[in-house]
Amino acid sequence: MRKLFKFVFLLPFWCLLCFSQSLQADETDSLKNLLTESHNIEQRIGILSRLSTEYLNLFPDSALYFANRGIQLSKNIDNDKYLGELLGIVGDVMVVKDSLDQAAKVYLQALDIFKKNGDFFNEAGILTVMGNIYIVKGENSQAMEYYLEALKVSEEYKIEQRLPYLYMNIGSTQYAIGNIEKAQEFYTKSLEGFKKVNDSVNIGRNYANLGLIYSDLDEHKIANDYILKSLEIFISIDAYADIATNYQSLALNSYNNHDYDQAIEFLQTSLEYIDKIDFNYAGPRMDKEARTRARLGEVYLRKGEIRKAYTYLPEAYFLGKKGGLPNIISNSANNLSLLFEKQGRLDSALFYYRIYKITSESLINEDNIKKLANLNAQYKYDQLMKDEDAKRKAEHEAQERENLYYIVAITVLLLLLILLVLLLLLWRSRLQRVELKQINLKNELELRNKELTTHVLYQLKKNEFILNISKKLGTALSKLKPENKKVIENVIRELDMDSGDDVWKEFEVRFQQVHHNFYKKLGQDFPDITSNELRLCGFLKLNMNTKDISAITYQSVNSIDVARSRLRQKFGLNKDANLIAFLSQY
Numbered sequence: 001m002r003k004l005f006k007f008v009f010l011l012p013f014w015c016l017l018c019f020s021q022s023l024q025a026d027e028t029d030s031l032k033n034l035l036t037e038s039h040n041i042e043q044r045i046g047i048l049s050r051l052s053t054e055y056l057n058l059f060p061d062s063a064l065y066f067a068n069r070g071i072q073l074s075k076n077i078d079n080d081k082y083l084g085e086l087l088g089i090v091g092d093v094m095v096v097k098d099s100l101d102q103a104a105k106v107y108l109q110a111l112d113i114f115k116k117n118g119d120f121f122n123e124a125g126i127l128t129v130m131g132n133i134y135i136v137k138g139e140n141s142q143a144m145e146y147y148l149e150a151l152k153v154s155e156e157y158k159i160e161q162r163l164p165y166l167y168m169n170i171g172s173t174q175y176a177i178g179n180i181e182k183a184q185e186f187y188t189k190s191l192e193g194f195k196k197v198n199d200s201v202n203i204g205r206n207y208a209n210l211g212l213i214y215s216d217l218d219e220h221k222i223a224n225d226y227i228l229k230s231l232e233i234f235i236s237i238d239a240y241a242d243i244a245t246n247y248q249s250l251a252l253n254s255y256n257n258h259d260y261d262q263a264i265e266f267l268q269t270s271l272e273y274i275d276k277i278d279f280n281y282a283g284p285r286m287d288k289e290a291r292t293r294a295r296l297g298e299v300y301l302r303k304g305e306i307r308k309a310y311t312y313l314p315e316a317y318f319l320g321k322k323g324g325l326p327n328i329i330s331n332s333a334n335n336l337s338l339l340f341e342k343q344g345r346l347d348s349a350l351f352y353y354r355i356y357k358i359t360s361e362s363l364i365n366e367d368n369i370k371k372l373a374n375l376n377a378q379y380k381y382d383q384l385m386k387d388e389d390a391k392r393k394a395e396h397e398a399q400e401r402e403n404l405y406y407i408v409a410i411t412v413l414l415l416l417l418i419l420l421v422l423l424l425l426l427w428r429s430r431l432q433r434v435e436l437k438q439i440n441l442k443n444e445l446e447l448r449n450k451e452l453t454t455h456v457l458y459q460l461k462k463n464e465f466i467l468n469i470s471k472k473l474g475t476a477l478s479k480l481k482p483e484n485k486k487v488i489e490n491v492i493r494e495l496d497m498d499s500g501d502d503v504w505k506e507f508e509v510r511f512q513q514v515h516h517n518f519y520k521k522l523g524q525d526f527p528d529i530t531s532n533e534l535r536l537c538g539f540l541k542l543n544m545n546t547k548d549i550s551a552i553t554y555q556s557v558n559s560i561d562v563a564r565s566r567l568r569q570k571f572g573l574n575k576d577a578n579l580i581a582f583l584s585q586y
Helices: 025-037 042-053 060-076 081-096 100-117 122-135 140-156 160-177 180-196 198-217 221-237 240-256 261-274 286-303 306-323 325-345 346-477 481-500 501-512 518-525 531-541 544-553 557-571 579-583
Strands: none
Touching: 025 042, 042 060, 042 081, 060 081, 081 122, 100 122, 122 140, 122 160, 122 306, 140 160, 160 180, 160 198, 180 198, 198 221, 198 240, 198 544, 221 240, 240 261, 240 286, 261 286, 286 306, 286 325, 306 325, 325 346, 346 481, 346 501, 501 518, 501 531, 518 531, 531 544, 531 557, 531 579, 544 557, 557 579
16 A cells, blocks of 8 residues: 555656746736837747746646747747746646646757757756656656666766756665665765755655655564654645645654554545645645545544545545546555445445456556566666776776876976976066056056946936936925926926936047947947947946936936847847956947
8 A cells, every 4th residue: 555655756846947936917917018028039939938937837727828829939930948948837837737638749849959959958857757647657668768867867967966866766766666775875865965955845745755665674663753844844834745745744743653544644634734825836746635534534544543544545536536536446445345345235336346356457567567567667777887886987998097097287387387487487577567567557547437336326326416406496396386397397407417427428538538439349240239328338347236227327227238139139138148257348
């Protein structure tokens, strides 16, 4: 019966493709407005990708709608820049909807895109998610193949952040095929990796996984300690799905220790938390409820409480049929047969016993096939480890040879250095003078930059002061006598005009005194750049933040962000490139 719980920690993450949490309503509205205003198809695809990402956790159907729009546009213009991400989001929605087969098909399409584009990080992520899907489906050998491929990509391209996830998933696969020792080894490696980055969620999952290991080893106290550590973490963040799974594990540990009353209490608590799971849970949930109800029915039957057992076993049976969970169907049918036999209802007992026999025999046949596949997967894994060991050994030997070459080379270089030292001494004085001049120039440039920034900030404060006066005068305008209004209106107009033009003229003069060729070089490289964009580049060159730029230009923060985005497009920068670092080259 322990096999009923062997998949409970096999979904460490489903959304691996750098998908973020949802924005506030005003941010999504801003994206929708930008989508309406934009006429650039590639930009529209990017906005649709962002919208689908932001809606994924809150409104999966909306995420699916925006993702499909982006996919269609990408295909229309034969542009796959965002196609992999969009397909990944569709796969995530399918997972949330418990459509694992459909999710797998879409993820494989995304995988082809990432491979084609050389996006190794997301390639490893998709491979890992595919492994997760096959683990949930009970196809461990297929899952192991995906995990091993993901491990190979992650190690080859130094994707260190993927490794703890893969260790945890490989540990889960080893646990699923009954290799407890290997599972414990990989869970421990995964735990160490997540502790290094202080990932509390996955630390909690590994604690829970190790709890199951020790429960199987009949180390019930150690098992409880690990599971309670996990439970403490997940309760603190209201992770209902993980809390429910923890209580299932505590119940299993109590059941294995023949403490049936405690097991019932834990299982009832697990059901309470399963009811709290909402659509934000990125994984299938039906099997959690089915397994919990099946275990409750079994425990009550073991205690002889027939009526209570009958409350849970039929529900578990029908959930198993609905979710296509043959283990649940077999277990529930067997227990229902025993229940009806105790009640003397032999026809019903025989009916469910036949279902149990058919299903269990099918499972045995499948298990035999899976054992062969698992042996093959294990062989592939062992072979991969041997190849990696041989590779490391060869690299070590190559490193030793390289070290020897270095020693010889360094010896020769030392002799040459002794010969060159006299010449270097002759140049030393000259170099010192050059370096001193460079230091002075650098210090002078830094001082001018500071003065210029201070001046701009001073002008900013002055402008704010003038604007405040203007606003106050505007507020008081309605209370003045008619003959005074015109005078005050002229004062307000002069203040508004004065707060802008002189500032710009003085800024341009001072800026070009410090950075002589900045505007000229930008204009040569980007002939279509506007004067306003050049001015924004100047502010960014001074490392001013968006809020200060907004204040001194009288534009909204959102307008500045849009202007920065347009600059990035004009400069041909991708979303990962740093705009200020780019401008520092000029």
